[in-house]
Amino acid sequence: MHPSQPSGLADTPPNPLYTVLAQIPVGRVITYGQLATLAGRPGAARWVGSQLRALPNDTQLPWHRVVAASGKISLPAGSDAAGKQRTRLEAEGIAFRNERIALAQYRWPRE
DNA sequence: TCTGTGACCGCGG
DNA sequence: ACCGCGGCCACAG
Numbered sequence: 001m002h003p004s005q006p007s008g009l010a011d012t013p014p015n016p017l018y019t020v021l022a023q024i025p026v027g028r029v030i031t032y033g034q035l036a037t038l039a040g041r042p043g044a045a046r047w048v049g050s051q052l053r054a055l056p057n058d059t060q061l062p063w064h065r066v067v068a069a070s071g072k073i074s075l076p077a078g079s080d081a082a083g084k085q086r087t088r089l090e091a092e093g094i095a096f097r098n099e100r101i102a103l104a105q106y107r108w109p110r111e
Numbered sequence: 112t113c114t115g116t117g118a119c120c121g122c123g124g
Numbered sequence: 125a126c127c128g129c130g131g132c133c134a135c136a137g
Contacts, residue, residue: 031119031120032118032119032120033119033120033121036119036120036132036133041132041133042132043119043120043121043131043132043133044119044131044132044133045119045120045132045133046117046118046119046120046131046132046133046134047119047132047133047134048118048119048133049117049118049119049133049134050117050118050133050134050135051118051133051134052118053117053118054134063118066118067118068118068119068120069119069120069121070119070120073118074117074118074119075118076118081118082118085118
């Protein structure tokens with residue numbers, strides 16, 4: 001941004017999505033829909049996707065713990081981003097089976 | 112403005 | 125288990 005702007009000012013409220021996402025523990029995953037609900041926007045799963053897409057490449061947020069409700073990785077199949085997500089999840093002890101998360105208990109509990 | 116396009120979801124059929 | 129459909133939200137043309 002331009003230096004005339006008093007950097008990091010709260011003229012734009014923090015995205016609640018990031019707050020929630022930051023609290024997903026290692027070895028657990030959450031779905032786009034659940035994340036939307038927890039962020040105060042039930043039904044807006046697509047919005048979550050667009051927010052994640054906008055994350056900087058070097059973000060500290062655990063974006064890889066967000067998966068589709070079907071248990072599959074939503075990033076384009078074969079892309080390196082998708083491979084990276086799967087690798088990270090497996091490193092956290094999450095098992096895959098035919099391109100989808102194997103066990104339901106890995107998922108973030110329902111409300 | 113309107114339309115199309117996604118890191119989506121639930122409900123039916 | 126797979127599909128189509130309407131609903132959802134932001135963004136590019």
